[in-house]
Amino acid sequence: MKINIDRSRCIGAGQCALTAPKVFTQDDDGFSELLPDHEEALDGAAVKESVKVAVRVCPVQAITIE
Ligand code: SF4
Numbered sequence: 001m002k003i004n005i006d007r008s009r010c011i012g013a014g015q016c017a018l019t020a021p022k023v024f025t026q027d028d029d030g031f032s033e034l035l036p037d038h039e040e041a042l043d044g045a046a047v048k049e050s051v052k053v054a055v056r057v058c059p060v061q062a063i064t065i066e
Helices: 015-019 045-057
Strands: 003-005 024-026 032-034 063-065
Touching: 003 032, 015 024, 015 045, 045 063
Parallel strands: none
Antiparallel strands: 003 063, 024 032
16 A cells, blocks of 8 residues: 655645554644654554545545555
8 A cells, every 4th residue: 555645735634643643643834744664554454444544534635545
């Protein structure tokens, strides 16, 4: 699973970090970024599922997965 965050769309709502805290965090300005060790976390099925939920809950559709 490859995760893309369109930071030009992100409004810093933080839903991704709340929904999938093992994958997303927020930078000092509140914008979403991937945690450095997110790829290991994605080995877990529950974490993968949480990313799919994050895609759905992002209010500006800034997250896409491949
Ligand atoms: S949920 Fe969407 S808008 Fe909010 S921080 Fe995450 S990527 Fe940005």
